[in-house]
Amino acid sequence: xxxxxxxxxxxxxxxxxxxxxxxxxxxxxxxxxxxxxxxxxxxxxxxxxxxxxxxxxxxxxxxxxxxxxxxxxxxxxxxxxxxxxxxxxxxxxxxxxxxxxxxxxxxxxxxxxxxxxxxxxxxxxxxxxxxxxxxxxxxxxxxxxxxxxxxxxxxxxxxxxxxxxxxxxxxxxxxxxxxxxxxxxxxxxxxxxxxxxxxxxxxxxxxxxxxxxxxxxxxxxxxxxxxxxxxxxxxxxxxxxxxxxxxxxxxxxxxxxxxxxxxxxxxxxxxxxxxxxxxxxxxxxxxxxxxxxxxxxxxxxxxxxxxxxxxxxxxxxxxxxxxxxxxxxxxxxxxxxxxxxxxxxxxxxxxxxxxxxxxxxxxxxxxxxxxxxxxxxxxxxxxxxxxxxxxxxxx
Amino acid sequence: xxxxxxxxxxxxxxxxxxxxxxxxxxxxxxxxxxxxxxxxxxxxxxxxxxxxxxxxxxxxxxxxxxxxxxxxxxxxxxxxxxxxxxxxxxxxxxxxxxxxxxxxxxxxxxxxxxxxxxxxxxxxxxxxxxxxxxxxxxxxxxxxxxxxxxxxxxxxxxxxxxxxxxxxxxxxxxxxxxxxxxxxxxxxxxxxxxxxxxxxxxxxxxxxxxxxxxxxxxxxxxxxxxxxxxxxxxxxxxxxxxxxxxxxxxxxxxxxxxxxxxxxxxxxxxxxxxxxxxxxxxxxxxxxxxxxxxxxxxxxxxxxxxxxxxxxxxxxxxxxxxxxxxxxxxxxxxxxxxxxxxxxxxxxxxxxxxxxxxxxxxxxxxxxxxxxxxxxxxxxxxxxxxxxxxxxxxxxxxxxxxxxxxxxxxxxxxxxxxxxxxxxxxxxxxxxxxxxxxxxxxxxxxxxxxxxxxxxxxxxxxxxxxxxxxxxxxxxxxxxxxxx
Numbered sequence: 001x002x003x004x005x006x007x008x009x010x011x012x013x014x015x016x017x018x019x020x021x022x023x024x025x026x027x028x029x030x031x032x033x034x035x036x037x038x039x040x041x042x043x044x045x046x047x048x049x050x051x052x053x054x055x056x057x058x059x060x061x062x063x064x065x066x067x068x069x070x071x072x073x074x075x076x077x078x079x080x081x082x083x084x085x086x087x088x089x090x091x092x093x094x095x096x097x098x099x100x101x102x103x104x105x106x107x108x109x110x111x112x113x114x115x116x117x118x119x120x121x122x123x124x125x126x127x128x129x130x131x132x133x134x135x136x137x138x139x140x141x142x143x144x145x146x147x148x149x150x151x152x153x154x155x156x157x158x159x160x161x162x163x164x165x166x167x168x169x170x171x172x173x174x175x176x177x178x179x180x181x182x183x184x185x186x187x188x189x190x191x192x193x194x195x196x197x198x199x200x201x202x203x204x205x206x207x208x209x210x211x212x213x214x215x216x217x218x219x220x221x222x223x224x225x226x227x228x229x230x231x232x233x234x235x236x237x238x239x240x241x242x243x244x245x246x247x248x249x250x251x252x253x254x255x256x257x258x259x260x261x262x263x264x265x266x267x268x269x270x271x272x273x274x275x276x277x278x279x280x281x282x283x284x285x286x287x288x289x290x291x292x293x294x295x296x297x298x299x300x301x302x303x304x305x306x307x308x309x310x311x312x313x314x315x316x317x318x319x320x321x322x323x324x325x326x327x328x329x330x331x332x333x334x335x336x337x338x339x340x341x342x343x344x345x346x347x348x349x350x351x352x353x354x355x356x357x358x359x360x361x362x363x364x365x366x367x368x369x370x371x372x373x374x375x376x377x378x379x380x381x382x383x384x385x386x387x388x389x390x391x392x393x394x395x
Numbered sequence: 396x397x398x399x400x401x402x403x404x405x406x407x408x409x410x411x412x413x414x415x416x417x418x419x420x421x422x423x424x425x426x427x428x429x430x431x432x433x434x435x436x437x438x439x440x441x442x443x444x445x446x447x448x449x450x451x452x453x454x455x456x457x458x459x460x461x462x463x464x465x466x467x468x469x470x471x472x473x474x475x476x477x478x479x480x481x482x483x484x485x486x487x488x489x490x491x492x493x494x495x496x497x498x499x500x501x502x503x504x505x506x507x508x509x510x511x512x513x514x515x516x517x518x519x520x521x522x523x524x525x526x527x528x529x530x531x532x533x534x535x536x537x538x539x540x541x542x543x544x545x546x547x548x549x550x551x552x553x554x555x556x557x558x559x560x561x562x563x564x565x566x567x568x569x570x571x572x573x574x575x576x577x578x579x580x581x582x583x584x585x586x587x588x589x590x591x592x593x594x595x596x597x598x599x600x601x602x603x604x605x606x607x608x609x610x611x612x613x614x615x616x617x618x619x620x621x622x623x624x625x626x627x628x629x630x631x632x633x634x635x636x637x638x639x640x641x642x643x644x645x646x647x648x649x650x651x652x653x654x655x656x657x658x659x660x661x662x663x664x665x666x667x668x669x670x671x672x673x674x675x676x677x678x679x680x681x682x683x684x685x686x687x688x689x690x691x692x693x694x695x696x697x698x699x700x701x702x703x704x705x706x707x708x709x710x711x712x713x714x715x716x717x718x719x720x721x722x723x724x725x726x727x728x729x730x731x732x733x734x735x736x737x738x739x740x741x742x743x744x745x746x747x748x749x750x751x752x753x754x755x756x757x758x759x760x761x762x763x764x765x766x767x768x769x770x771x772x773x774x775x776x777x778x779x780x781x782x783x784x785x786x787x788x789x790x791x792x793x794x795x796x797x798x799x800x801x802x803x804x805x806x807x808x809x810x811x812x813x814x815x816x817x818x819x820x821x822x823x824x825x826x827x828x829x830x831x832x833x834x835x836x837x838x839x840x841x842x843x844x845x846x847x848x849x850x851x852x853x854x855x856x857x858x859x860x861x862x863x864x865x866x867x868x869x870x871x872x873x874x875x876x877x878x879x
Contacts, residue, residue, distance in 0.1 A: 025466070294796070308808070308811035310811060314807075316807050321819060322801045324798075326824075328793075329822065331819060331821070333818040333819070334816075334817040335816050335817070336815040338812060
């Protein structure tokens with residue numbers, strides 16, 4: 001099926017089936033009716049938002065769903081690296097990983113208007129991080145952004161995706177990643193959408209032999225949102241790392257669905273997701289590890305830890321293992337609790353007041369995820385954002 | 396090439412099911428089929444009061460509006476509910492037996508084969524009081540007199556309906572309502588018998604109570620219902636065991652167990668489930684679709700489930716605890732073994748409602764051959780449940796590379812003072828451990844037995860003595876012929 005046909009099919013499926021309801025297992029804790037019931041416009045205007053790019057990065061700016069060549073900085077790309085709008089590079093692999101698997105993906109496939117396209121040739125090491133910034137400030141609009149990333153054999157790339165915006169809109173992004181044999185893709189996402197916006201993203205990654213895909217998601221924004229992250233380990237010796245930190249307050253609802261598919265032997269996967277929930281926030285985490293028959297020598301570790309700071313905060317966590325091979329090492333763990341009173345008391349005996357003590361302990365809790373970030377400028381940026389959030393909570 | 400371990404397993408005798416005999420007893424069965432008439436007929440034959448008949452009919456009417464659920468990770472061909480006989484009672488003299496001497500000797504022999512010689516038990520200064528349920532009807536209850544002296548009611552469900560209607564009416568369906576789920580609703584409509592137990596205030600039951608279930612007749616389903624009430628401050632330990640003959644067709648077993656623990660009461664409910672699992676190629680075997688739930692109604696009450704699931708072609712059950720009373724405690728200890736083509740989807744639900752409640756879940760799954768073994772559980776802490784504590788541990792062991800082990804916990808937390816921990820691991824049976832045992836002169840079969848028993852030790856130590864011994868033996872039998 002070519003892309004045009006796939007888009008037609010997706011439009012038909014989306015208009016026929018509409019949005020999922022909480023009666024469906026994959027959506028039972030996330031009610032998306034606010035998205036389903038809202039009416040979105042297809043207007044466009046340039047964005048007036050200010051932005052700050054990561055130091056020394058290649059910046060790609062999208063404003064209200066469209067690539068802005070003026071604001072982007074793609075002048076001097078190294079040899080073997082191509083970055084641009086997905087519309088200019090009709091790669092036949094677009095849509096091969098994400099077609100119509102959910103209503104959100106179908107809507108995106110049918111309606112995407114633009115998106116980031118990256119191709120890194122075999123053997124090319126792109127040291128400079130690529131910083132994608134999506135600026136949204138068109139009230140009542142829907143943005144279907146479609147990203148496509150291809151990292152060649154023995155190649156490497158670092159991508160930072162950032163989503164910011166104000167008042168009310170719906171971001172619906174799909175990212176497809178191909179990492180060829182022995183390739184490395186380091187991907188980061190910081191989601192700072194407006195507190196009244198909807199943010200949905202589906203990421204599909206396919207890894208070759210000995211390829212490494214490392215993904216870190218820091219979630220601070222949106223009123224209702226969800227990340228669907230699906231990685232398929234399709235070549236021997238591949239490694240997938242999926243870490244995340246969600247800091248939610250007010251009435252925020254954020255859902256993370258992870259799916260790691262061990263299709264072949266000798267692959268590793270590690271997932272660490274942590275959440276801090278304040279006020280009436282609600283977090284959902286579903287992490288599924290599938291080890292297919294004959295995917296021997298799999299090493300899979302998953303952990304989800306949640307800190308509840310106030311009455312009214314809610315967590316649903318579903319760590320799942322589905323294993324059809326015997327020579328494997330698979331574990332998962334989940335914890336939910338409040339701050340350790342003894343630790344707080346200990347800090348008090350050392351002259352640290354409870355407010356400061358709480359900030360120290362929650363900060364330490366969050367740092368475990370941030371410490372894993374390899375891209376130094378992003379790490380500094382994320383730490384600063386997390387610190388600001390925690391200070392807000394302490395007040 | 397098969398490894399040494401695998402060869403060792405192949406060499407084992409084909410897992411013979413030693414309870415696979417059929418007892419030749421005339422039985423009084425209803426012809427297969429299900430409709431409102433059948434439901435009323437069951438009730439009429441059992442001479443039930445009108446309220447119970449109407450309750451059954453309500454359940455049946457509701458059942459007709461339901462569809463069989465499909466969410467469990469088990470696969471089986473559609474069940475033809477019209478091909479099942481919903482009532483099968485061993486034919487006896489018109490008067491019910493007054494003592495064991497009047498019970499059909501062949502029936503007693505069956506129980507002896509099963510290892511529960513009723514006669515002996517009456518004679519020996521017993522430890523266990525047994526209520527034996529054959530096909531659908533309770534055939535004998537031992538030690539009734541002795542229990543009666545203490546005010547304990549332990550009898551068949553039908554007897555309880557006649558003699559203690561007020562208790563049955565008060566508690567029946569109060570934990571598992573007739574609308575609960577597809578199989579519980581079916582059971583509510585057609586349940587034939589079961590055990591009933593009431594421990595009065597402050598009484599500590601002096602012996603373990605036990606029910607033995609047996610499906611004998613062909614083409615029947617067994618739908619028993621157990622209702623156990625521990626009044627304020629009472630304590631009871633209850634054992635349940637099951638077997639069935641070897642048959643080529645699948646038989647349905649849809650039971651309901653309701654436990655009620657009042658203030659300061661403690662119930663310990665242990666099950667060794669050894670229904671016929673089907674043969675090596677997955678032919679025959681029992682579909683074990685059971686709803687078990689306990690209600691910690693009063694403060695400081697405790698319900699503890701221990702189960703060893705080795706039998707059944709398909710096991711689909713989730714013994715649960717509703718922790719309503721403050722400081723109440725729920726426990727779930729489970730060993731589920733699947734071999735050949737067996738499938739198990741089992742686990743528990745712990746619902747924390749009261750304050751300072753705590754629950755523990757220890758689940759050990761062992762999967763061999765081409766079996767699929769899933770743990771599915773839920774821990775829910777509602778908004779007002781202050782200081783709830785839960786610890787869950789789900790370990791799976793895989794023996795062979797064609798089986799599956801899965802873990803699907805649901806954790807739903809609505810109170811910040813909750814402390815919930817869940818951990819799960821999946822590993823292969825240790826080749827090195829087997830090798831070590833081989834070196835010390837144990838053959839592979841013995842080695843596997845030893846390792847598996849060690850893996851399950853945490854659960855076995857919760858079982859009452861006699862059951863623990865039986866469970867260890869059963870584990871060995873179930874894993875016979877498994878491919879390592």
